[in-house]
Amino acid sequence: MLTVLAPGPLTTVQDRGRPGLAGIGVGRSGAADRAAAELANRLVGNAPGAAVLEATLGGLAVRADADLLVVTTGARCPGSPVHTAPGPLRAGATLALGTPPAGLRTYLAVRGGFAVAPVLGSRSTDVLAGLGPPVLRAGDVLPVGGDAGPFPAVDLAPGADPPGGEVTVRLLPGPRADWLTAAAREALAGPWTVTAESNRVGLRLTGPRLERAVDAELPSEGLVRGAVQVPPAGQPVLFLADAPVTGGYPVAGYVDDADVDRCAQLRPGQTLRLRR
Structure with a gap:
């Protein structure tokens, strides 16, 4: 134990x-x-x-x-x-x-x-x-379990520590990207600053205000880890491990799943760029 x-x-x-x-x-x-x-x-x-x-x-x-x-x-x-x-x-x-x-x-x-x-x-x-x-x-x-596999033969796994500066991740198109203006879709690349309101649910980002091209309400749709959702205030949220299963704001893009783990290591004040 x-x-x-x-x-x-x-x-x-x-x-x-x-x-x-x-x-x-x-x-x-x-x-x-x-x-x-x-x-x-x-x-x-x-x-x-x-x-x-x-x-x-x-x-x-x-x-x-x-x-x-x-x-x-x-x-x-x-x-x-x-x-x-x-x-x-x-x-x-x-x-x-x-x-x-x-x-x-x-x-x-x-x-x-x-x-x-x-x-x-x-x-x-x-x-x-x-x-x-x-x-x-x-x-x-x-409590600690008693079930484990063969005793590990590797005693060291060298690798880079999480970066402390600017991080760039890959962004895939989202199903509601057309709810943003053309200028907002360009601005989605950032740079964005991670805010202190971020947690396991998602990263709250601050930066240029993303203007909507569609003035309407969106019925709730499915959400997954990596979704970049744009609330009415125009400041995106990047969802992480404890993301809700549905959301009612447009999803403008998805961070490539292989890059979402890197986003989970970002601290408040760090800069994030979303490369299409």
């Missing part, structure tokens, strides 16, 4: 989420940076969908209640000697994550995965819908 000593600004349990349930109003959720979460699981020999901890802006402190094999990935936090290189966390030892200098979300995996009770087939915390295990608090004790 693992005891939470301090949860930091926000720490949740995440896995691959709840795919296939949008028809009954349940979003997928899951790790915001899927690549980092799956890398963490591979490094400790778990199945790719095992539950991990997603810490936002560091601050997480945990104590091992038994000998464990752990690793962190994603945003690199001071205080983690096991970042992208798994190592032991002995019984009674603590791991405390500082504030990452770049990036937003850090993933902590333990061999065997976190065996909290699943809800609708997933151990993910959906902060919008309120599904899954509660947001972690100091004093929470997390």
Whole structure:
């Protein structure tokens, strides 16, 4: 087991989420940076969908209640000697994550995965819908599973840390791009600044006001991770892991799915460009 000593600004349990349930109003959720979460699981020999901890802006402190094999990935936090290189966390030892200098979300995996009770087939915390295990608090004790794959043969996964400056991602056309004026469609490329109102649901962006070409109300339509929706104020929202399943504002584009994980590491104040 693992005891939470301090949860930091926000720490949740995440896995691959709840795919296939949008028809009954349940979003997928899951790790915001899927690549980092799956890398963490591979490094400790778990199945790719095992539950991990997603810490936002560091601050997480945990104590091992038994000998464990752990690793962190994603945003690199001071205080983690096991970042992208798994190592032991002995019984009674603590791991405390500082504030990452770049990036937003850090993933902590333990061999065997976190065996909290699943809800609708997933151990993910959906902060919008309120599904899954509660947001972690100091004093929470997390069970560790006994099922894991072969012991990992790789002891290091070198890779670039999340960037701290401007980020450019690919943008695909959305079904309601024609609801924007031609000038607004050009301006959609940005640059956009990530605001402090962003969270696991989505990134709120500020920049040039996007003018509509259609003055009408739009019935609610389906939404997925990566959708770029334009509310009446003309400041877009880029939806992330806990996106709602429907929305009533025009979707002008979709960030390429391979790039959405990079968006999940953006911090308030960073600049985002959307390259068509």
